[in-house]
Amino acid sequence: MGEKKGEEKKSSIKFGSKLFELLSKYSEIELEDVEIEVGDLEIWLQPTAGVVAPPVKEKPTSLLEVKFSPPILEYPGKIVQVKLGATKGEGGSRGKSLVIGGERSPAFYMFERPMPNPPVVSLDVFDLKIPLAKAVKMHVKDVLEDPAAWAKLSVDKFGAEMVNLHLVSIDPRLKDTSPREATKTVEDVLQAVDVPVAVGGCGDPAKDLAVFQKVAEVAEGERLLINSVTLDMDMKKTAEAIKKYGHAVIAFTPMDINRAKELNRKLYEVLPKEDIVMDTTTAALGYGLDYAFTIMERARLAGLMGDQELQHPMSSGTTNAWAAREAWMDMAPAWGPRELRGPIWETVTALTLLLTGVDYFMMMHPAAVSTVNEVLKELMKSSRANPEEIMDWIKVKI
């Protein structure tokens, strides 16, 4: 009797060895309860009808050594490299020039391929006294009305690898600064620092074009990063000015991958791909960062998978992190001082996007900038982990 029962069990396991495995792993059904009619088995084990020898489930007595093979992929596409700034030898006057882009793998998939160029962090400088969060203002209060001094402070003290000058004052609704005057500010900044410089407008398509044309001409050869060209500008004229005087440009679109492609496509009529950085909009942590994250991640993967219109380095207006009220508002004491909340907000926004593939950051707070730079430096180096160092973390007394 006992023997017979054993046989029965054996035969059902024999037929159901695949099932046995599944059940033991997914525990949806208790194995003891399995009563299988052979007829049933034939119906529902069809796809894996092969009869496998019953596994002898003996508990291992020593470690079963297996390997982990790194899952490495090849991608048909490559992100173009864009050069920013130009040294004397290259026709400009910068102390050094920078290259961003060139990826053949998603960002920091170092197990797959090294990152060809580290992303670059630039600091925002405004040509007009604008409202700033208190936590930012305290660091730049002495230079708020002097963009050249602000730029110098950013490079000398805050570790900016580039300066991101915003010509806000050209806005016809604000100061309506003329292109000639605005150009003067650009020249002052170029004089004050020797890092590459990006020059931004005010968002008015006609005025921005007028100013960019003038700036491009006066700064010929400096390989400025013009920030930015948008779908509602006269793109041809903007692109022509950029091309004629040897600059690069940020193609800006509002959170829409198809419009990003459309804008790039239009720019290709005038500009080589190597002159274009794309910006698909950065929203703050808690205020749409998820959309920004996913659009950038999709854009980068699509570019690597071969979408010719998305193979550009990406830029991020990370300063937008400060739009989050958690970054600047006074909150109950439990949430800590905004002097900490603000910069950690900007840091987290930046690092989240760094991992999607952003190559050029426009930032604001010195602590956020130095953290991102530190993390970047560490991320560029593999094989530095020492397991001994963390093996005992459980016992650490804090």
Next chain:
Amino acid sequence: MAKRSISPIDVYKLLPRTNCKECGEENCMAFATKLVNREISLEDCPPLLEERYRGWYQRIWEMIKPPMKEITIGVGDRSVKIGGQLVMYRHEFTYYNLTPIAIDVTDEMAEEELEKRVKGAEEFTYNYIGKDLKLDLVAVRSTSDDPKKFESTVKKVIENTRLPLILCSLNPKVLEAGLMASQGKRPLLYAATRENWMEVAKLALMYDAPLAVFAPNNLNLLRSLAKTLTEYGVRDLVLDPGTFPEEGLADTINNFTMLRRAICKEEDETIGFPLIGTPIVVWTRLSKDPEVARWKEAYMASVLIARYADLLIMHSLDGWVLLPTVILRQNLYTDPRKPVAVKPGLVAFEKPDEASPVMLTTNFALTYYTVEADIKSANVSCYLIVVDTEGISVESSVAGRKLTADKIAEAIKDSDVASKVNHRKIIIPGRAARLSGEIEDATGWGVLVGPMDSSGIPAFLKEKWPPKDEE
């Protein structure tokens, strides 16, 4: 990847097809569609759980089961589910089970300190667009390595909280003492290593507890341990490839990324388990100023959330450290298919009458919900016109010309608000101030420029409404 291409028809064929509606859906096809979209679970179909459909159940499960197993820690309504991920990138489908956060206590902590920390973990809450964001577990670390101390500490923690536990020690004797103190609570055991795996596996089996596997920066070992433990009979594993906050940060994110890819893209069943990150490791550097450690812990937590941790153990209870962390996980774990925009149109708050203020905002979901929360907190009766800016925020839509005087004129007209109020004043967002003149020209309405941030709405209304006649 194959997972995403399951057709509802394939599932439908294996359902009872009785259209009994017991699941709450209209018919079996509707159930199949929801099942494929993971909006309903297989257990919601009562007939399918009957003995006679067992085979079909199993086949459907095989079709839809995620390549990463979902693991439950704790029991009852406060239990926590981790893992169950289907995809590597959130645009491919969506991420599941947002990364729970455990806060640590130790078995050498003064009682008041321990109670304070447990209470802190329990009571942490932040209201973010209508949702209360919370912490999820308590991790009890044995710094003493003394089973007795650990046992009494675990007891104390259980007396003070219903949050599920993680029992942390590499000493099986200590872990066993913790398990005895938490019978029936299903804590996560942390951790099995190359040295202790067999003893710890016995405990996991005896107490039916999920088990974490710790193999810092050694994926061969991690996979070997996972295989060995599975063969040993432990079914619920959680994998820790090690969190290195400084030297080794690149290795850390590489390891997490490789594991997630091997699990979701290559469907490596041996390691098809959730991943655990430990930002708390930043505190191992004792020379560090605590403020610096908190800062590092905050950004390490977010890096790990963005790079595939399914569970985090942290030390800081500081609001400024946890706030970005809980908001980031909330952001990344929302369904990316969810539209960015809310429906444009007129919204009435409280009981507006003909003298009530009329305000205006955009239909970007986050903008709208923020404004909505601020108006509600002000407790005022008013109208809010939500303009279709294609889901763009105020500042960007002004810059991108999605919010223009003409659009606003159209929205005012469509809302028919003119028939509801006896004044012609509209309050616009501070960030749209530059449009004031144009709006007045296009609409004939007087414009009041509201605050730069909607948190200023209550104060603004108090001061500026009703408007003085000459304005």
